[in-house]
Amino acid sequence: MKIGVFLSSRMGKTDAYRRLTEELGRWLVRNGHELVYGGENYGLMAVLADTVLAEGGRAAGVIPNLSPMKENAHPGLQEYHYVLSMAERKSLMIQLADGFIALPGGIGTLDEFSEVLCLNAIGALDKPLVLLGTGGYYEPFRAVQEKILEERMADESSFERFLITEDLDEAGRFLTRK
Secondary structure (H helix, E strand, C coil): CEEEEECCCCCCCCHHHHHHHHHHHHHHHHCCCEEEECCECCHHHHHHHHHHHHCCCCEEEEEECCCCCHHHECCCCCEEEEECCHHHHHHHHHHHCCEEEECCCCHHHHHHHHHHHHHHHCCCCCCCEEEECCCCCCHHHHHHHHHHHHCCCCCHHHHCCEEEECCHHHHHHHHHCC
16 A cells, blocks of 8 residues: 655654654555655655665655755655646645555645545545644644534534544554455
């Protein structure tokens, strides 16, 4: 299975983000999955690719043909896909991956996982999405999800292919269920 991972190009303020990212990288390889990610060589993005590659796994990068992103492409990937814009990056990642995990990240990560969530909700996509956090990182989004449902702005079916968790084993079961 090709797993698209959305995550930060920064390290964050706690080492817990690095540990979670390394754990995910080892899990991907141990379970025979391939990584599809933004292709860059800094922050948590570099940690993830370095871990996957060190464990003998495969990684593909989808990189906007923009400076400095193009200049900071990870040098060890098996596949490189160069696109013209951030929008094309997101679109190609969605096309290439069979399922998605969003690790702690910033505005770009929010944009990427929101697109997958929306496409699943409207029936244009049928690929699982997991927000995998640590230290309560994605709990505010869980509160937003609950508010959306409480206010009847969406129904439960909008979130059928969506999970928020801090448990990598639970995330793996959700991603690989049929």
